[in-house]
Structures are given as C-alpha cells and as structure tokens.
Amino acid sequence: xxxxxxxxxxxxxxxRTRRLKLWYGDKQALAGIDLDxxxxxxxxxxxxSGCGKTTFLKCLNRMTDTIExxxxxxxxxxxxVDIRDRSVDVVQLRARVGMVFQKPNPFPKTVxxxxxxxxxxxxxxxxxxxxxxxxxxxxxxxxLWEEVSGRLGDLATGMSGGQQQRLCIARSIAVAPExxxxxxxxxxxxxxxxxxxxxxxxxxxxxxxxxIVTHNLQQAARVSQMTxxxxxxxxxxxxxxAELFQSPTESMTEDYITGRxx
Amino acid sequence: xxxxxxxxxxxAAAFFFGQRKAVSVTGGRTSALxxxxxxxxxxxALACGLPAVSLWFLILLxxxxxxxxxxxxxxxxxxREASAPVLQRFLNDAETLAAGGVPTIELTPELEAAAASxxxxxxxxxxVGFGAALGIGLIASGIAMRRIDVSRRTRQPVERVLLIxxxxxxxISVLTTAGIVFSVLFEAIRFxxxxxxxxxxxxxxxSPQIALREDQVGSSGAFGAIPLFTGTLLVTFVAxxxxxxxxxxxxxxxxxxxxxxHRAVAKPMLEILxxxxxxxxxxxxxxxxxxxxxxxxxxxxxxxxxxxxxxAGLVMGMMIIPFVSSLTDDALAAVPADLRDAxxxxxxxxxxxxxxxxxxxxxxxxxxxxxxxxxxAIGETMIVVMAAGLAANLTANPFxxxxxxxxxxxxxxxxxxxxxxxxxxxxxxxxxxxxxxxLGLNIVALRMVQKYQEQYD
Numbered sequence: 001x002x003x004x005x006x007x008x009x010x011x012x013x014x015x016r017t018r019r020l021k022l023w024y025g026d027k028q029a030l031a032g033i034d035l036d037x038x039x040x041x042x043x044x045x046x047x048x049s050g051c052g053k054t055t056f057l058k059c060l061n062r063m064t065d066t067i068e069x070x071x072x073x074x075x076x077x078x079x080x081v082d083i084r085d086r087s088v089d090v091v092q093l094r095a096r097v098g099m100v101f102q103k104p105n106p107f108p109k110t111v112x113x114x115x116x117x118x119x120x121x122x123x124x125x126x127x128x129x130x131x132x133x134x135x136x137x138x139x140x141x142x143x144l145w146e147e148v149s150g151r152l153g154d155l156a157t158g159m160s161g162g163q164q165q166r167l168c169i170a171r172s173i174a175v176a177p178e179x180x181x182x183x184x185x186x187x188x189x190x191x192x193x194x195x196x197x198x199x200x201x202x203x204x205x206x207x208x209x210x211x212i213v214t215h216n217l218q219q220a221a222r223v224s225q226m227t228x229x230x231x232x233x234x235x236x237x238x239x240x241x242a243e244l245f246q247s248p249t250e251s252m253t254e255d256y257i258t259g260r261x262x
Numbered sequence: 263x264x265x266x267x268x269x270x271x272x273x274a275a276a277f278f279f280g281q282r283k284a285v286s287v288t289g290g291r292t293s294a295l296x297x298x299x300x301x302x303x304x305x306x307a308l309a310c311g312l313p314a315v316s317l318w319f320l321i322l323l324x325x326x327x328x329x330x331x332x333x334x335x336x337x338x339x340x341x342r343e344a345s346a347p348v349l350q351r352f353l354n355d356a357e358t359l360a361a362g363g364v365p366t367i368e369l370t371p372e373l374e375a376a377a378a379s380x381x382x383x384x385x386x387x388x389x390v391g392f393g394a395a396l397g398i399g400l401i402a403s404g405i406a407m408r409r410i411d412v413s414r415r416t417r418q419p420v421e422r423v424l425l426i427x428x429x430x431x432x433x434i435s436v437l438t439t440a441g442i443v444f445s446v447l448f449e450a451i452r453f454x455x456x457x458x459x460x461x462x463x464x465x466x467x468x469s470p471q472i473a474l475r476e477d478q479v480g481s482s483g484a485f486g487a488i489p490l491f492t493g494t495l496l497v498t499f500v501a502x503x504x505x506x507x508x509x510x511x512x513x514x515x516x517x518x519x520x521x522x523x524h525r526a527v528a529k530p531m532l533e534i535l536x537x538x539x540x541x542x543x544x545x546x547x548x549x550x551x552x553x554x555x556x557x558x559x560x561x562x563x564x565x566x567x568x569x570x571x572x573x574a575g576l577v578m579g580m581m582i583i584p585f586v587s588s589l590t591d592d593a594l595a596a597v598p599a600d601l602r603d604a605x606x607x608x609x610x611x612x613x614x615x616x617x618x619x620x621x622x623x624x625x626x627x628x629x630x631x632x633x634x635x636x637x638x639a640i641g642e643t644m645i646v647v648m649a650a651g652l653a654a655n656l657t658a659n660p661f662x663x664x665x666x667x668x669x670x671x672x673x674x675x676x677x678x679x680x681x682x683x684x685x686x687x688x689x690x691x692x693x694x695x696x697x698x699x700x701l702g703l704n705i706v707a708l709r710m711v712q713k714y715q716e717q718y719d
Contacts (some may be wrong), residue, residue, distance in 0.1 A: 066606060095609030105600035108623050117618070118608040168604070175608055 014039040014179060014209040015060060015097075020074035022055060022064065029055045031233040032074065037179075037226075042201060042210045044220035044241065047230035048256065053213045056230065057181050060211065061097035062090050078179070095122055097179040098172030103188050104164035106156035106171070111148050114156045114167055115139060118175035134174055141207075142170035143200050162193025169200065173208075180204065182212040186219065198223050217257055221245050229253045265392050269314055269399060273307040276403040280306030283410045297417035305416035308423055309406035314399035318391050325387035332383060333376050341372060356380050446697065449690035456684045457485045462691060464488060468654035468665075470674060470685045485688050487695065489654040493571065493664035497650055498639040500575020500660055501582060505635055508579075509586025510628065516587070517594035518616050529591070536584035544648035547577035552649055564661060569651035572660040578645050585635040593627025594620055626710040633707035637700040643668040667696050 015037040022030040030052050037043050045053040058064045059076055062083060076083050083093050095118070106114050115135040118124075125131035135152070139145040144166045148159075156167055165185055172180055182201070186194040201210060201223045214220050220227050221241060228238040229250075237244065237253045248254045281303030288294045295302075330353055334342060341352065352373070355365035359377035367373070410416075454462065465486020512532065516525055552573035559566030566572070597620050605615040621628070651663030652673060674689040 061607065063603065063607060066603070091609050091611050093609075094607055098609075099603075099607035101600055101603060101607070103600055105598070105604045107601060107604065107619055117605070118610075121608070121610050121614055121618075171604075172608065 011038040011041060013037065014079065015211075016075075016077045016080070017056075017059070018075040018077075020056070020059060020072070020076060022052075022059060022070065022072045024067070025069045029233050030059070030072075033235045035228055035235055035238060037209060037211055039209050040205055040207075041225040042205055042212060042223050043226040043228065044224035045211065045213045045228050045230060046215075046217060046220050046256070047236075049215075051230040052233040053230045054183055057099075057183055057211060057213050060179070060181055061094045061099055063094075063099065065090060095175050096177055097181060098175060098177035100165070100168050100172055100180060100182045100185050102184045104161055104168055106159070106164050106167050108155065108157050110153050111139075111156045111159075111167065112152040114171050115174045118171060122175055124175065138170040138174040139167075141173050141204065142166045143196065143203075144170055160193070162189050162196060165189060165193065165197060166200065169197070169204075173204075177208065179209045179211065182210065184213050184215060187215065194219070217245075229256060231256070265318060265395060268392075268396060269311060272314075272396065272399050272403070273311045276310040276399075276407075277303040277307035280304075280403075280407060280410065283407055284416075287410060288412055294412050296413050296415055297420075301417040301420050302410050302414070304420045306403050306406045306410070308420065310399040310403035312423075313402045314395040317398050318395040321387065321391035321394060325384075325391065329380065329383045329387065333379055336379065337376070338372060352376070360384070443697070446690050446694050449687055450694040453684065453687035453691040456687065457691075461485065462487055462688075463695075466656055468670070470670075470688055485684070485691075487667070487692065489656040490665060490667045490670050490692065491695075492656055492658070493650070493654070494640055494666040494668075496571045496658060496660060496664055497575045497578060497646055497666055498636060500572055501578035501639045502632070502636060504576055504579025505582040505586050505639075506632060509583045509631075509635070510590055512583070513587040513590035513594060514616060514621070517591050518612075518620065529588075532584050532587055535580070536588075538581070540581065540642065540644035541648075543577050543581050544644040547573050547645050547649035551577055559661065566661045567651070567663045569649060569663045570661050571650055571664045574646045574650035575660065577649065578639055578642055581642070581645065582635045582638055585638055586631055589631025589634060590624070590628045593624040593631065596627065597623045626713055630707040630710040633703045633710070637703040637707075640703075641668065641696065641700050643672060647672055667692050671696075 013036045017033050017035050020030055020033040021028065033052075033056055035056075045056065047053050055064070058067075059072060060083075064070050064072065072084075078093070078097065081088065083097075107117060109117070112135055115138050116125075116131055119131060119134050125134055136145060136149075139148060144163065147163060148154075148167075156164065159167065165188075169180075169185070186197050189197065198219060201212065204210060205225075212220075212223065224241045226238065227241040227244045229236045229244070229248075229252075231252060237248060237250045239249075244253065245257055248257060254260075281299045283306075284295060284297075284299040284302035285292055292299055297305075333353065333356065334349065341349070344352070351367065353376075355367050356373060356376035357380055359365050359369075359373060360381040365373065462485050465484060466488045467484040467486045468489045469484045512528075516529055516532075520528060548569070552568055552570060555570060555573050555576075556566045556568055601619050601623060602615055605619045606612075610618070646666045646669050650666060650669060652665050652669065653663045654665050654670070655662055657664060671689045671692050674685055674692075
C-alpha cells in the first residue's frame with residue numbers, strides 16, 4: 001500500500017478502512033472492507049442492490065450510529081485518525097465528512113435558513129454578514145446562486161427536485177467539510193438535473209474528497225476517478241475507473257459491468 | 263321478531279343459492295362471469311330482503327291507519343263525534359289495554375270492545391304483513407335467480423346499495439350535528455328576544471335570578487356573560503399552563519428519546535389518563551387538590567378560596583395532557599426521517615436536531631394539538647362544576663372562585679324552571695356561544711393540520 005504522500009501519481013489517502021465489518025442485529029452486511037479513498041478525487045461505489053455500498057458509506061461518517069442494533073468492527077480513519085477513537089466527537093466528524101442523501105431532503109425552511117443551518121450550529125459565522133457570505137459562496141459553488149439569489153426567503157421545499165438536491169449539496173458545503181459522501185444523489189432526478197449535478201461533482205473535486213454511491217454505471221464512469229465494486233458485503237475489486245471498466249481483473253466485476261447480472 | 267329471523271334465513275338462503283347458481287351457469291369456469299359469484303349471491307339476497315322489508319313497513323303503516331279507522335267506525339255515536347285528541351287518547355288506551363297494560367281512562371265496555379278488536383286486527387295485520395313480506399321476498403329472489411347469467415352485471419347494483427348504506431351512515435352524524443346546532447340556535451334566538459344580544463355578550467354582571475312569583479322584587483336578573491367567559495378563560499389558561507409544557511415535553515421524550523421498551527410502557531400509561539372519567543378528576547380536584555392548595559396558601563400567607571380557578575385548572579390540565587402529548591407525538595413522528603438524517607449529517611447534535619428541525623417541522627401539528635386541547639378544556643364541565651365554584655366573579659386572580667360557561671349551563675338547567683323562562687333559555691344562548699368558540703378553534707386547528715400534511719406529500 002502507498003504510504004508516501006509526496007508521490008505525484010499516488011495522491012494521499014484521505015480516508016481508509018481496514019477489515020471494516022458491520023452487522024444489522026445478526027445479519028452481517030459488511031464482511032471486512034479494506035478501501036483507501038484518495039484525496040481530491042471522486043470515488044464511486046458500485047454494485048447490485050443490497051451489496052452494502054450505502055451501509056459502507058454511512059460508516060464513513062458514523063451515520064450508522066443512528067440505526068438501532070448495528071455493531072461494527074475494524075478501523076475507519078480520516079487523515080489517519082480512527083473516527084471511532086474517543087478523542088473524535090461524532091458531531092465534529094460529521095461536520096468534516098458531510099453527506100448528501102438519495103432523496104433531496106431540504107428542511108421545511110427558507111433557502112437561506114437551509115444553507116445557514118450548519119454554519120449556525122457550528123458557529124462558523126461571527127455575524128450576519130459572514131453568514132450571508134457563507135450562504136452565497138455555498139450556493140455559488142453548488143451552481144445554484146444564479147437561480148435562487150432573488151428568492152433566498154422562499155421555502156426550499158417549493159423548489160424543483162434538481163434544485164433541492166443542489167441545495168442539499170450547498171448545505172453540506174456550507175459547513176466546510178473535507179469529504180462529501182453522496183448516496184445515489186441523482187436517483188430521484190431527471191436527466192437534465194442529473195447532468196448538472198454530475199458537472200457539479202466534477203467541479204467540487206478540486207476542494208473536496210467525494211465518495212459517491214451509484215447504480216448508474218455510466219455515471220460512475222463519467223464522474224469518478226476511482227471505482228470500487230461491492231458484492232454481498234465484500235469489496236470485490238477497486239481500481240482507477242478507466243482500468244476497472246476497460247479491463248476488470250475479477251470475472252464478477254466483468255459480469256456486473258457488462259450487465260450479465262445485477 | 264319472527265319475521266326478522268325468517269327474512270334473514272331467507273336472504274341467507276338466497277345468497278347461498280344465488281352464488282351457487284352463478285357458479286353453475288358457467289359450468290365451473292367462474293372467470294367467465296361478468297361479476298364474481300359473491301356479487302350474484304348478494305344480488306339475490308338483496309332482491310329478497312329489500313322488497314320484503316319495504317312491503318312490511320308499508321303494510322304496518324297502512325294497517326295501523328286502517329285499524330284505527332275500523333275501531334272508530336265501530337264506536338257508538340257520541341264517542342265517534344268526540345274531538346281528535348280525545349279520540350286519539352281513547353285509541354292509545356285501547357292499544358295499551360290490548361297489550362295488557364293499564365289504561366289512563368276509565369275502563370268502559372266500549373274501551374274493552376275496542377281493545378279486543380284492536381288485538382284481533384293487529385294480529386291479522388301481523389300475519390298478513392308476514393305472509394306478504396315473505397311472499398314478495400321469495401318471488402323477487404326467484405326472479406333474480408332466473409336472471410343470473412354469465413353476462414349479468416350484478417356487481418354494479420350491489421355496490422350501489424352498499425354506497426347508499428355508507429352514505430346513510432355518514433349522513434346520520436352530519437344531520438345530528440346540524441339538528442343540534444339548529445335546536446340550540448332557535449332557543450338562543452328566543453332568549454335574545456327577552457334579553458338583548460349585546461347585553462348578553464358584553465354585560466359584566468351575571469345573576470340569572472328569575473322571580474318565582476310575578477310580583478317579586480328583582481325579577482329581571484342580569485345576563486351578562488363576560489364573567490363566565492373570563493372564568494372559562496382563566497381556568498383554561500391555568501390548564502394549558504400545566505398541559506402545554508408537560509404534554510409537549512413528554513411527547514418529545516416519547517417520540518425522540520425514549521427507547522422502544524420505555525415507549526411501549528409510557529405511551530399507553532399516558533393514554534390511560536385520557537380514559538379516566540371526568541367526574542373522577544372532578545372529585546380529585548374538589549377533595550384533594552383544592553384543600554391542599556388552600557393549606558399551602560395559608561402557610562404562605564395567601565388567601566386561597568376553597569373552590570378556586572387554580573385547583574380546577576390544575577386538574578383539568580392533568581386531564582388534557584394526553585391530548586397534547588398524543589397529538590404532538592403524532593406530529594413529531596410524522597416528521598420524515600430524512601430530515602433528521604440531514605440534520606445529523608451536517609454535524610448537528612440530537613438535541614439541536616430536535617429543537618431546530620423536528621419541532622419546527624412539526625409545529626403546525628403541535629399548535630393544532632394545542633388548539634384542540636384548548637377547545638376540550640373550554641367545553642369541559644365536570645371538573646369545574648365540582649372544583650371551580652358558582653360565583654360569577656370577574657377576576658383574573660386564580661386563587662378566587664370563578665364560574666365557567668359550562669357550570670352555569672348546568673346550574674341553569676337543573677332548577678325547576680319553566681322551559682321558556684329567560685333563565686332556561688340563557689343556557690341555550692351560552693351553549694351556542696360556547697359552541698361557536700370551540701367550532702372556531704377546531705376549524706383553525708384542522709386547517710393547520712391540513713396545511714401541514716400538504717407539506718410532506
């Protein structure tokens with residue numbers, strides 16, 4: 001494994017899991033996952049439904065803590081620090097590792113209050129002007145500013161699905177995370193909104209490390225640099241996206257990406 | 263009784279044979295039927311039952327009229343010429359006597375003869391009706407049976423009958439409500455003939471004394487409802503001071519913090535509170551809370567009346583805690599899980615998530631729950647009758663005795679009054695006003711719940 005942070009072809013590892021296992025009650029959902037997530041890249045997690053990719057994603061910011069009856073084992077590190085270490089507060093962890101969900105889930109508040117929610121909680125703005133700046137820059141980065149700058153006071157729940165999802169991305173950007181986890185962010189959206197979000201993901205890569213779960217293999221090929229193929233709670237293969245799609249080493253990966261199962 | 267049983271048996275048989283016939287006409291391929299066999303069964307059963315029941319009622323109606331005519335025709339001249347009420351009374355007594363009861367008028371040979379013929383004729387009527395009803399039931403179901411066919415559309419008529427039954431059931435509750443409203447409204451209008459409506463709504467003196475004799479002094483009384491409404495508001499306010507925070511916090515605990523095992527115990531316990539009869543709360547307030555408050559007041563140097571708005575309000579607050587908590591709990595539980603996830607995913611703590619996302623999102627539902635609880639408190643009677651007192655004080659001091667609208671309605675109606683005296687009619691006016699207030703609150707509350715539901719669909 002690459003440990004050196006200076007080698008140009010091997011970007012440094014932002015998050016790392018080792019022998020990560022997880023059970024829902026008696027049912028094992030993850031059977032020892034070893035994955036390195038490179039910084040400032042988009043890592044796509046693909047695999048058939050129920051293969052554990054969303055579960056794995058939720059382990060990375062400990063959203064699994066909120067589910068009853070979950071037990072985990074193994075190591076998950078962020079910048080080489082175990083995120084389950086007693087020195088790590090789960091609340092701080094989630095501020096550093098943000099999450100965008102499958103279904104757009106804006107709060108039933110105004111556009112402004114949606115974005116300002118995280119910064120207010122974490123005290124990121126000293127006054128109203130700084131907060132305004134955070135809201136504006138987050139919306140700009142999410143490519144939403146042009147569309148909503150005139151109606152920051154409108155209810156976010158009244159926007160279109162694609163706008164809502166970009167708002168959710170802007171909302172997670174507003175807390176200045178280092179990693180953004182995206183759980184099938186486009187599955188509820190039409191092709192045009194999907195294209196906009198994919199563009200956005202590509203732009204965000206410069207500032208954030210992104211891990212995206214997707215069922216859409218074309219999407220994985222379009223937006224990601226690394227792809228990891230999951231099956232039945234196991235990580236079958238992980239490689240650069242181009243390599244994985246062109247010459248998969250595992251026959252199971254090949255079957256999946258050529259549409260023979262899944 | 264016998265007819266009912268016979269008809270049920272007949273209809274059951276009709277159902278059974280209709281269904282069998284429907285299966286047999288297809289030669290076992292029931293999928294060829296337009297309507298499923300069970301609808302054919304119901305069709306035949308209804309064809310039997312509906313005409314039979316209708317005919318039965320028709321025969322009873324016409325028969326009773328004919329019996330009365332026959333008996334009157336057989337009466338001796340002077341009785342036949344009597345006025346309608348006298349004649350009606352005679353007939354009623356004949357019926358009572360025929361049924362083995364004791365008549366209200368003197369027993370005369372004419373009455374006995376009338377009773378005897380009444381007995382005979384009504385027996386005849388009974389059997390004729392019985393036979394005719396069963397007969398038409400048999401004929402109609404027979405016709406319906408013959409008409410069973412592969413392409414026969416029996417589902418539509420059966421479902422239409424079902425629709426009518428459902429509609430009638432729904433209409434009963436709506437019509438009852440309308441009936442109550444109108445009867446109260448008309449009596450209230452009669453009251454406002456005697457007492458001007460403005461005096462009633464804005465008068466500050468309530469003393470509904472009506473003279474027992476015409477020449478008695480002070481026979482007019484005063485019907486200013488303001489003290490009653492302030493009393494009601496005071497008690498309700500105290501009640502909501504108790505029920506609001508306690509109900510809200512317990513709902514937050516149940517919906518957000520309690521683990522499932524605690525919730526399984528605590529939620530039914532809270533709901534039992536709603537099942538306690540209000541009269542039990544009433545004597546709890548009057549016999550335990552009020553004296554305790556008085557004692558506590560004395561030791562603190564306060565003057566607390568033995569019947570106080572505070573005692574009634576505290577206990578009423580206890581009573582409506584379940585309303586607040588269970589409606590709030592529902593509202594909190596209806597907040598989608600992805601909003602919680604979104605908040606937690608942004609690094610909010612559980613408590614921040616609850617106070618900044620979940621409660622605001624549930625707020626319309628919570629407020630609606632509060633309003634329903636308020637309207638419940640305003641209309642509550644038993645506790646205030648027993649614990650709040652009867653004195654119509656215009657005061658905002660919860661340590662004093664006050665009276666409420668509901669208490670006054672009770673006291674106005676339990677006296678020996680003429681029904682059309684101002685005192686009795688005042689109860690209707692109070693009832694109407696109270697009804698308007700609670701109706702308004704309920705409408706506002708329902709509106710809020712509706713708006714809230716739209717948000718997450």
